[in-house]
Amino acid sequence: MPELPEVETIARGLHKRVTGDRIESVWIGSKPEPLKSPAAEISRTLEGTRIEQVRRVGKHIVFDLVARSKNGKRQWIVHLGMTGRMLVATPDAEVISHTHLIAKLKSGRELRFIDPRRFGRLEVRASSFEGPGSEPLQIRLEEFIALFRGRKAPIKGALLNQTLLHGVGNIYADEGLFRAGIRPRRRAGSLTRREYARLHSALQEVLKEAIAAGGSSISDYVDAEGEEGFFQLQHRAYGRGGEPCLVCKTPIKKIVVAGRGTHYCPRCQC
DNA sequence: ATACCGACCTGTCAGC
DNA sequence: TGCTGACAGGTCGGTA
Numbered sequence: 001m002p003e004l005p006e007v008e009t010i011a012r013g014l015h016k017r018v019t020g021d022r023i024e025s026v027w028i029g030s031k032p033e034p035l036k037s038p039a040a041e042i043s044r045t046l047e048g049t050r051i052e053q054v055r056r057v058g059k060h061i062v063f064d065l066v067a068r069s070k071n072g073k074r075q076w077i078v079h080l081g082m083t084g085r086m087l088v089a090t091p092d093a094e095v096i097s098h099t100h101l102i103a104k105l106k107s108g109r110e111l112r113f114i115d116p117r118r119f120g121r122l123e124v125r126a127s128s129f130e131g132p133g134s135e136p137l138q139i140r141l142e143e144f145i146a147l148f149r150g151r152k153a154p155i156k157g158a159l160l161n162q163t164l165l166h167g168v169g170n171i172y173a174d175e176g177l178f179r180a181g182i183r184p185r186r187r188a189g190s191l192t193r194r195e196y197a198r199l200h201s202a203l204q205e206v207l208k209e210a211i212a213a214g215g216s217s218i219s220d221y222v223d224a225e226g227e228e229g230f231f232q233l234q235h236r237a238y239g240r241g242g243e244p245c246l247v248c249k250t251p252i253k254k255i256v257v258a259g260r261g262t263h264y265c266p267r268c269q270c
Numbered sequence: 271a272t273a274c275c276g277a278c279c280t281g282t283c284a285g286c
Numbered sequence: 287t288g289c290t291g292a293c294a295g296g297t298c299g300g301t302a
Contacts, residue, residue: 002295002296003295003296006295059295059296079296079297080295080296081279081295081296081297082279082280082294082295082296082297083279083280083281083294083295083296098280115279116279116280116281117278117279117280117281117294117296118278118279118280119278119279119280119296119297120296121297151272151273152272152273153272153273153274157273157274160296162296162297169295169296170294170295170296171295172295215295216295217295218294218295219281219282219294219295220281220295221295238295258273258274259274259275259276260296261293261294
């Protein structure tokens, strides 16, 4: 589900609502599949800590936590997979199906992790989490070019590779390539300097606009307050297969690249 | 090292 | 109405 703008929106919402709160107890459901750390370790690590801040790294939500006694800094890393949600709820709110974790907070509120497809992952760590790749919103052009030089994979696939750039997923790869006028199947290493520059700024632009719109809600994305985003209304390529290009009216094509549904304009993108 | 492809899960929707 | 198959904001591990 969530790519950089959605995770950013969720992380900001969580930061606003739970910073300074304390995790009193943690319940983890009986199917502990969506975990990277063992369930007992997760509860033990979270319980009694104060939430110092919540932020996004790539597609991960990072909770920076401080234990009460020792100066034990620790982190709770959440990846939402395709369908994960992290909600702030009141205890009387109905516990919907596929709720895998509930953290009770001192304020009386709860953090709830819900994930129907269970592609999401929960992990606790002691050391600082850097994420697998570079931040799309921070990377400078030269470094951006260096990531893709020499690569034979299609540029779409390279954009999805989290060890290069982290945070870009299927929607924003398509939207970025559309805005940059570059076909998704072009070999990543074959772009001209001009094209890399266009892609670099197009990606940053679309990601920023999407954050400002609260992310894209296709079927089930909601932020920490349960609110939908509305950037899906501004998609120019993603999900528009067969519909006329907003620039030239040519029907948008839908193909498969790197195993993912891929949308592009055969006239505007070269 | 790099790239592809199926597997992992559940829900939904189109087509028959 | 109900079944089947395809598809979905993502990653991972095995294979070539």
